[in-house]
Amino acid sequence: MSDEGELDLRSLNDEELTQQVHDDLYDGLKEEVEEAVHILLERGWTPYKVLTEALVEGMRIVGIDFRDGILFVPEVLLAANSMKAGMAILRPLLAETGAPRLGKMVIGTVKGDIHDIGKNLVAMMMEGAGFEVINIGINNPVEKYLDAIAEHQPDILGMSALLTTTMPYMKVVIDTLKEKGMRDDYIVLVGGAPLNEEFAKAVGADAYCRDAAVAVETAKDFMKRKHNLLAASA
Amino acid sequence: MTFVNVKPSEEFEFLNGQGHVLLIACGALAREIVDLIETNRWTAFDVACLPAKWHNTPQFIVPAIRDKIREAKGKYKSIFVLYGDCGTGGLLDKLLEEEGVERIPGPHCYAFFSGNDAFKRREDEDMTSFFLTDYLARHFDKLIWAGMGLDRHPELLPMYFGNYRKIVYIAQTRDEELAKRAMAAARRLGLDYEYRFVGYGELADEMKSRA
Ligand code: B12
Numbered sequence: 001m002s003d004e005g006e007l008d009l010r011s012l013n014d015e016e017l018t019q020q021v022h023d024d025l026y027d028g029l030k031e032e033v034e035e036a037v038h039i040l041l042e043r044g045w046t047p048y049k050v051l052t053e054a055l056v057e058g059m060r061i062v063g064i065d066f067r068d069g070i071l072f073v074p075e076v077l078l079a080a081n082s083m084k085a086g087m088a089i090l091r092p093l094l095a096e097t098g099a100p101r102l103g104k105m106v107i108g109t110v111k112g113d114i115h116d117i118g119k120n121l122v123a124m125m126m127e128g129a130g131f132e133v134i135n136i137g138i139n140n141p142v143e144k145y146l147d148a149i150a151e152h153q154p155d156i157l158g159m160s161a162l163l164t165t166t167m168p169y170m171k172v173v174i175d176t177l178k179e180k181g182m183r184d185d186y187i188v189l190v191g192g193a194p195l196n197e198e199f200a201k202a203v204g205a206d207a208y209c210r211d212a213a214v215a216v217e218t219a220k221d222f223m224k225r226k227h228n229l230l231a232a233s234a
Numbered sequence: 235m236t237f238v239n240v241k242p243s244e245e246f247e248f249l250n251g252q253g254h255v256l257l258i259a260c261g262a263l264a265r266e267i268v269d270l271i272e273t274n275r276w277t278a279f280d281v282a283c284l285p286a287k288w289h290n291t292p293q294f295i296v297p298a299i300r301d302k303i304r305e306a307k308g309k310y311k312s313i314f315v316l317y318g319d320c321g322t323g324g325l326l327d328k329l330l331e332e333e334g335v336e337r338i339p340g341p342h343c344y345a346f347f348s349g350n351d352a353f354k355r356r357e358d359e360d361m362t363s364f365f366l367t368d369y370l371a372r373h374f375d376k377l378i379w380a381g382m383g384l385d386r387h388p389e390l391l392p393m394y395f396g397n398y399r400k401i402v403y404i405a406q407t408r409d410e411e412l413a414k415r416a417m418a419a420a421r422r423l424g425l426d427y428e429y430r431f432v433g434y435g436e437l438a439d440e441m442k443s444r445a
Binding site (some may be wrong): 072073075114116121165194195 | 290291292293319320321322324325328357361362379383384386387390394397398410
């Protein structure tokens with residue numbers, strides 16, 4: 001049997017294997033990513049370490065090249081699929097081993113819009129970073145957001161829109177939160193390709209996030225501030 | 235009884251470089267624009283098209299239109315932009331305001347072909363519709379199927395179109411060949427199919443008022 005071009009992942013040391021996961025994620029090679037996750041776990045890596053150093057870091061690199069126009073939507077989707085497969089292996093283990101929990105997020109695409117690739121990617125990267133994520137899907141009217149908030153009591157509300165015609169709906173949701181006196185109970189993050197910082201400010205969101213990596217960093221930042229505030233007022 | 239004898243020599247052929255109004259347009263509208271110009275024998279226009287493939291990467295659109303406007307200023311009596319917002323999130327309108335140039339109203343070509351108000355009225359009903367224009371029906375394989383990587387990775391289909399119910403072919407011209415293509419596209423995506431003839435919609439009106 002010739003296995004030319006086929007790499008025996010087990011022959012790699014930890015560092016090489018991590019690098020290989022990054023490459024395989026980049027190339028959207030789902031089976032290879034799954035196998036590498038299993039091998040790293042066998043070698044005694046904690047699920048959390050596999051998640052952050054192999055998967056999340058790999059996906060971060062994909063995100064950078066997407067932003068810079070080197071990768072396009074199909075490649076990002078394939079990479080996301082591979083990461084999802086890796087996370088499916090890790091998720092039950094993470095629950096058992098008690099990985100850090102940074103906070104909770106409800107995320108959904110706004111009413112009138114059924115684009116969800118970017119929103120799902122953000123949900124996955126947030127989960128990878130240690131947030132509990134409740135993904136309420138697409139075409140969400142304000143009632144759906146309110147129901148999810150009431151049920152899950154998140155720290156963060158995330159809204160996504162890809163259409164110029166649907167992005168103004170974010171203001172409807174935020175204004176409703178204001179009317180109900182709930183706006184300041186939540187960190188509101190917004191995103192989607194046609195948005196920008198100015199828009200986020202105009203609708204009264206806390207921040208606009210250009211991509212999933214920025215979303216993770218921004219969410220972490222706000223959580224830190226929230227904890228500091230709580231500590232100061234305690 | 236008199237016959238109007240339209241000989242080939244009397245057909246009107248659009249030639250760039252003679253007009254005094256520059257239309258800066260998305261390449262996806264080129265055929266329709268030229269057809270309107272020739273049918274109506276408009277002599278006012280020159281046309282500069284930008285690559286239609288930027289549909290999938292709208293961040294390239296605004297800088298390119300800016301360059302075209304700057305290049306054209308002084309050379310034309312007026313400039314008119316035939317682009318929807320196209321996912322530039324208002325940045326196109328901001329640029330046009332700075333440059334003092336107008337564009338056809340509407341968020342995208344599906345809306346101005348259908349008529350912006352009519353499109354809005356059907357928004358709820360069309361929530362799960364994916365639109366094909368003549369252009370997209372003609373270039374479905376390249377722009378959508380290959381453009382979204384479905385030729386190489388058909389397994390991505392549910393991630394793209396899992397939330398969609400039907401293809402709505404909003405036709406600009408009555409062309410059976412294109413309708414067949416649109417139908418085939420729907421079959422390939424595993425979606426229902428609906429045909430609506432909308433013609434050139436507000437593209438025709440907007441051009442006429444500047445001709
Ligand atoms: C893929 C795509 C589709 C897919 C959607 C598949 C799916 N399941 O989502 C398909 C082909 C089905 C589609 C359909 C349509 N689309 Co579309 N689509 C795109 C495209 C090419 C890419 C969007 C994408 O997925 N990008 C990849 C992801 C990873 O990036 P992202 O979404 O920007 O998300 C990142 C950030 O924005 C951010 N982010 C996103 N959400 C959130 C949320 C939070 C809380 C945070 C913090 C961050 C964040 O992080 C993400 C990850 O890094 C864009 C063009 C573009 N480049 O934006 C057009 C685009 C958005 N579509 C457009 C249009 C018009 C449509 C259709 C109407 C077309 C049609 N022929 O019918 C339909 C929509 C119908 C409907 N009823 O809604 C237009 C919108 C124009 C406008 N004026 O608004 C665009 C801009 C294309 C264009 N130039 O015309 N589309």
